[in-house]
Amino acid sequence: xxxRTIVPFGxxxxxxxxxxxxxxxxxxxxxxxxxxxIGYVHRGLxxxxxxxxxxxxxxxxxxxxxxxxxxxGMGYCMSIESIMGAEIPDRAKxxxxxxxxxxxxxxxxxxLGLLADAFGFxxxxxxxxxxxxxxxxxxxxxxxGRVIFSVCDIGGVRKDIKKxxxxxxxxxxxxxxxxxxxxxGVFLNDxxxxxxxxxxxxxxxxxxxxxxxLGPMARASGIEMDMRTQGYAAYSQLDFKPIIDxxxxxxxxxxxxxxxxxxxxxxxxxxIGKMPEGDIKVKITGSPKGEYFTRLEQPRGEVLYYVKANGxxxxxxxxxxxxxxxxxxxxxxxxxxxxxxDVPILxxxxxxxxxxTER
Amino acid sequence: xxxxILREISASDLLxxxxxxxxxxxxxxxxxxxxxxxxELTYSFDLNYDLVNLRIxxxxxxxxxxxxxxxxxxxxxxxxxxxxxxxxxxxxxxxxNDSLYKIPVKTPFGIQE
Numbered sequence: 074x075x076x077r078t079i080v081p082f083g084x085x086x087x088x089x090x091x092x093x094x095x096x097x098x099x100x101x102x103x104x105x106x107x108x109x110x111i112g113y114v115h116r117g118l119x120x121x122x123x124x125x126x127x128x129x130x131x132x133x134x135x136x137x138x139x140x141x142x143x144x145x146g147m148g149y150c151m152s153i154e155s156i157m158g159a160e161i162p163d164r165a166k167x168x169x170x171x172x173x174x175x176x177x178x179x180x181x182x183x184x185l186g187l188l189a190d191a192f193g194f195x196x197x198x199x200x201x202x203x204x205x206x207x208x209x210x211x212x213x214x215x216x217x218g219r220v221i222f223s224v225c226d227i228g229g230v231r232k233d234i235k236k237x238x239x240x241x242x243x244x245x246x247x248x249x250x251x252x253x254x255x256x257x258g259v260f261l262n263d264x265x266x267x268x269x270x271x272x273x274x275x276x277x278x279x280x281x282x283x284x285x286x287l288g289p290m291a292r293a294s295g296i297e298m299d300m301r302t303q304g305y306a307a308y309s310q311l312d313f314k315p316i317i318d319x320x321x322x323x324x325x326x327x328x329x330x331x332x333x334x335x336x337x338x339x340x341x342x343x344x345i346g347k348m349p350e351g352d353i354k355v356k357i358t359g360s361p362k363g364e365y366f367t368r369l370e371q372p373r374g375e376v377l378y379y380v381k382a383n384g385x386x387x388x389x390x391x392x393x394x395x396x397x398x399x400x401x402x403x404x405x406x407x408x409x410x411x412x413x414x415d416v417p418i419l420x421x422x423x424x425x426x427x428x429x430t431e432r
Numbered sequence: 433x434x435x436x437i438l439r440e441i442s443a444s445d446l447l448x449x450x451x452x453x454x455x456x457x458x459x460x461x462x463x464x465x466x467x468x469x470x471x472e473l474t475y476s477f478d479l480n481y482d483l484v485n486l487r488i489x490x491x492x493x494x495x496x497x498x499x500x501x502x503x504x505x506x507x508x509x510x511x512x513x514x515x516x517x518x519x520x521x522x523x524x525x526x527x528x529n530d531s532l533y534k535i536p537v538k539t540p541f542g543i544q545e
Contacts (some may be wrong), residue, residue: 108526112533120541285460285505303434303481366436366476366483368461377476379464394462402505 076101080413084113088191088417091427095420099413107408109401111430118432119391126386127153127361131226137393138429139220140180141371143172145429146225148369149391151305152380153227156361162352163307165229167344170307171242172216172224174337174344178249179208180372181330181337184424185260188327191417192269200256207249211242229354239345246338253338257331270323274407274419277321286403287396288374290423293329294321300370311343323422330424333372360386373397373424395429434481438474441486443496446475449486450499453477458484460499463509465517467542473519475499490519492542498523508532518542 078099084092092113098106121133134149135142147169154161186201209219215234216222224232234242260266276286281294291298292315299315301308316332318325362384368377374396381389400423407419441449458477466472473496475486490496498521499506510524511532518539530538 108528110528110531110534112535115533115535117540282459283504285503300481364438366485368483375461377462379462379474381466389468390466392462392464392466394464398508399462399505401508 077105082416086417088187088421090187091425093420093425093427095408095416097408097413097416102413104408104411104413104416107405109405111427114428116432119393122388122391127382127388128227128386130388130391132223134391134393135221135223135225137395137432138426140183140426141176141373141376141429142221143176143225144369144371144376145393146223147173147306148367148376148378148393149380150225150227151369152365152367152378153361153382154357155365155367156363156380156382157227157357157359159228159355159357161229161355163349164233164351165353166307167348168230168232168234168353169225170311171234171341171344172212172222173306174340175208175211177337177372178334179205179212180424181334182208184330184372184421185256185327188418188421189260189266191421192266194263194266197256197259197266200252204249204252204256207245211245214238214241226354228357229352231354233353239348243342243345246341250335250338253331253334257334260327260331267324269415269418270327270422273323273415274411274422275320275322276403276407278319280406281321281403284403284406285399286374287399288370288372288424289326289329289333290374290400290403292317293325295319298375300368300375303368305367305369307344307347308340310347311340313340323418326422360384361388371396373426373429374400393429393432395426395432397423397426397430400425401430434483436483436485438485438487441488443488443490443494446486446488447497447499447502450475450477450502453479453484454502460503460506463506463513465513465519465541467517471517471519471542473513492518492520492539494520496521498525500525515539516541 080097082095084094094110096108135146137145182205186198189197216224276294278295361382364381377394379392404423458479461476461478464474471490473488477484510521511528515530
């Protein structure tokens with residue numbers, strides 16, 4: 074046995090966009106154990122349900138995360154709609170799907186940039202984030218906001234997208250697809266990128282299942298699990314299959330996310346092509362009573378919303394189990410026996426969102 | 433759409449019921465806790481997108497076994513519930529001894545001392 078050293082990693086670290094602390098137990102340069110500590114950005118958003126009524130809480134839910142903001146609002150609204158038995162208009166379902174898939178694009182592009190930054194490929198970081206700006210521009214044009222949109226509401230959506238704007242979005246997607254193809258080529262074929270990702274942080278299919286891995290982390294290990302196949306929003310009317318890989322390493326996780334970006338573009342195109350006419354919202358009256366578990370596929374994986382309502386304006390409980398929280402055990406496992414130099418890459422390949430995790 | 437089942441069980445049946453689900457191929461989705469008059473724990477499991485929820489009503493004094501021997505990754509949920517709600521979950525491995533979250537208030541979601 075070599076010398077054992079404990080290296081504190083985070084909460085402030087150049088590679089961490091958000092604070093998480095890990096005590097890395099090392100034997101020479103090899104990690105033998107990682108002990109996490111979170112809570113640096115715990116905001117008590119679940120607790121806030123005691124002081125905000127169920128309509129107001131939509132705005133709180135959207136603030137759980139600045140990247141999946143729309144999907145958090147959507148998950149919360151879907152829970153309340155399920156409890157109240159409300160069926161939202163078809164057009165609202167398609168609009169929600171468009172914004173959800175753009176959020177996936179936004180998240181994955183941001184992640185690609187951070188990954189490139191972590192292994193020192195600055196121009197690739199810049200190209201990825203440049204492309205992300207296109208997505209933010211679409212958000213701004215369709216919702217008025219670039220980070221928090223406040224377009225999702227209980228019963229549907231607050232804003233419609235005009236036909237001309239939808240056609241413009243198709244043009245944006247064509248342009249983005251061309252640029253993304255070039256960037257994807259570098260991520261998948263460049264030898265320096267491969268050196269940092271191939272064979273690093275391998276997670277077998279069995280281990281991924283036993284550790285409760287989710288989203289791209291699980292799919293890169295061969296688990297065909299994607300909550301969108303349940304058919305919520307407009308997904309039941311769209312043609313798609315979960316993107317999987319079998320290698321289970323950091324390279325496979327990059328490949329899966331790249332595949333999901335092209336898939337997101339295809340899903341948005343399908344939505345625009347099939348967009349039904351009609352209302353975008355149904356009126357909701359009364360207060361919810363009952364409880365419901367809603368699950369949907371965020372960019373980082375399955376998110377679970379548990380809402381318990383007592384028939385008044387104030388809910389008894391809102392519980393959010395985010396994908397990053399569920400992926401922490403898998404991360405801790407992949408860190409074992411890795412080199413200290415690979416720790417930043419491994420942390421990034423689960424695409425951690427600590428803001429979501431701590432709520 | 434997938435189905436959702438909610439079943440109330442006693443704390444003493446937790447390990448046996450969880451083991452049955454594990455053998456049937458279920459994945460543990462989450463452990464959730466709600467505190468109103470009693471502590472209400474819900475263990476959620478998924479198989480082919482169908483959700484089975486096991487509900488346990490308990491208090492902060494009664495010991496509740498960790499399901500870590502069946503689902504190893506339950507430790508994170510159990511540490512969180514122990515720390516935020518004060519539920520007396522025993523045998524958590526690894527047990528972070530109320531240091532997972534860096535919060536100044538003890539059991540902020542549970543009974544305040």
